Amino acid sequence: MAKLIINNEVKKSTINPEIYGHFSEHLGRCIYEGLYVGEDSDIPNVNGMRTDVVEALKEMKIPVLRWPGGCFADEYHWMDGIGPKEKRKKMINTHWGGVVEDNSFGTHEYFELIRQLGCKSYINANVGSGSVREMSEWVEYVTFNGVSPMADLRKKNGHEEPWKIDYLGVGNENWGCGGNMRPEYYADEYRRYQTYVRNYEGNAPIQKICCGSNTDDYKWTRKVLETCFDHSEPHQHGFMDGLSLHYYTLPEMVDDWNVKGSATNFTEEIFYQTLKRGYYMEELVTKHGNIMDEFDPGKRIGMMVDEWGIWTDVEPGTNPGFLYQQNTMRDAVLAGMTLNIFNKHSDRVKMANIAQLINVLQSVMLTDGEKMIKTPTYYVFKMYAAHQDAVLLDSNLTEGSTVGSGKNELPKVFESVSEDKDGVITVTLTNNSLESAEDIDVRFVSDGDKYGVCDASFVTGKMNAHNTFDAPEVVKEEKFTAFEKNAEGLKITLPKCSVVCLRMKKG
Ligand code: AHR
Numbered sequence: 220m221a222k223l224i225i226n227n228e229v230k231k232s233t234i235n236p237e238i239y240g241h242f243s244e245h246l247g248r249c250i251y252e253g254l255y256v257g258e259d260s261d262i263p264n265v266n267g268m269r270t271d272v273v274e275a276l277k278e279m280k281i282p283v284l285r286w287p288g289g290c291f292a293d294e295y296h297w298m299d300g301i302g303p304k305e306k307r308k309k310m311i312n313t314h315w316g317g318v319v320e321d322n323s324f325g326t327h328e329y330f331e332l333i334r335q336l337g338c339k340s341y342i343n344a345n346v347g348s349g350s351v352r353e354m355s356e357w358v359e360y361v362t363f364n365g366v367s368p369m370a371d372l373r374k375k376n377g378h379e380e381p382w383k384i385d386y387l388g389v390g391n392e393n394w395g396c397g398g399n400m401r402p403e404y405y406a407d408e409y410r411r412y413q414t415y416v417r418n419y420e421g422n423a424p425i426q427k428i429c430c431g432s433n434t435d436d437y438k439w440t441r442k443v444l445e446t447c448f449d450h451s452e453p454h455q456h457g458f459m460d461g462l463s464l465h466y467y468t469l470p471e472m473v474d475d476w477n478v479k480g481s482a483t484n485f486t487e488e489i490f491y492q493t494l495k496r497g498y499y500m501e502e503l504v505t506k507h508g509n510i511m512d513e514f515d516p517g518k519r520i521g522m523m524v525d526e527w528g529i530w531t532d533v534e535p536g537t538n539p540g541f542l543y544q545q546n547t548m549r550d551a552v553l554a555g556m557t558l559n560i561f562n563k564h565s566d567r568v569k570m571a572n573i574a575q576l577i578n579v580l581q582s583v584m585l586t587d588g589e590k591m592i593k594t595p596t597y598y599v600f601k602m603y604a605a606h607q608d609a610v611l612l613d614s615n616l617t618e619g620s621t622v623g624s625g626k627n628e629l630p631k632v633f634e635s636v637s638e639d640k641d642g643v644i645t646v647t648l649t650n651n652s653l654e655s656a657e658d659i660d661v662r663f664v665s666d667g668d669k670y671g672v673c674d675a676s677f678v679t680g681k682m683n684a685h686n687t688f689d690a691p692e693v694v695k696e697e698k699f700t701a702f703e704k705n706a707e708g709l710k711i712t713l714p715k716c717s718v719v720c721l722r723m724k725k726g
Contacts, residue, residue, distance in 0.1 A: 300325020
């Protein structure tokens, strides 16, 4: 039997809520239909935002939403998306399906959505095809409270008060779709652009995020930090607050990027290959983190994993440029495992944004006209929300076994443990096995006899179990009862292919 030792006397880093963040791009049906249907839609909405989606996201405790891309961000000109809607420019979304973008969802609509969700804002500015002036004026438009051309324009467009930008990305994937830059060149551009991100009085600070690496491009991380890291103490804060990292799990890709594998139709071998590829996140976070430590041992710069998740082939018959994919128990287990990895690295990982929120890639929800369903990944985020703002506790899983074989072998169980401000301990676990349940002896270093389970839930199912518009609750959060209290803690049994959340407090 595996043993989970929880050292509740060793409190580690605080788990930043933004680790549970999301990403929304003008891509396929993410913004249009997924989030925004317009004020005149028959779909129930408040100021154009779908009520069913907003309510579900609030219930899931969405902490931050990145917008407007992605690759779209480096072609987005924010002034096209303000003012009377009938006058807004129509453009071609060249990256995603070549469809017409009518700019009816722009800055005002984004901040209205943020208001309704009650979450933090994360705007990604255009470096690839934009200008310093354009970015700086966007910041002025959104956040300045005095008399200025941009603040006046915002007021003329109907919003007297400024909004708050919590995070600002200085470009996206500038090693690729954001300008195909070399790290040395981008780093100099970063220095220049970030200079003009002004923190206006009463509305500061804006946390600036520098474009980091694609997957294992450690050279990018090092080169960018060599040029951008400001060693003079007072200046560092606000010069660079975060460095991003993008990593997608492509279940079956070998050489051809166009063959990633089906979202629902895969073998057991591919299931384990997918999880093993997802587990690569542990190595990426560790190795990029080690380079960051060389420059920033005090860990003031956050690693922002602002794009991650499973990327499969699109659903048959759908627009290949829309990246619409189904979501199964495989997605749930990968999400649970990855979030446990982020929690355990929460001294460095300060934000992570799964791609993407709705109808695109590994989504938490899917829509079909007025219908909306929650995916298995949704329930993982909802269960794990208890970790937001809690303190990571030292935990150690021993005598556990592995699953998969050969190059696809990985640990069977992934866990993380935190304690919230009320002393409630949250333990989240994944059982990555398709073959067997796992018994775990959970022990506390102190007061094990005093802890009782106050809440417990889980998701489980066959590896490709998923929700559809006809059968929306094949996978859903259910009450978890497979535990027994004992003198040192408790014994739990994780069903195969499951994600479990236990909450415990002293009784
Ligand atoms: O999430 C889809 C795309 O993946 C994003 O636009 C881009 O940043 C990444 O390559």
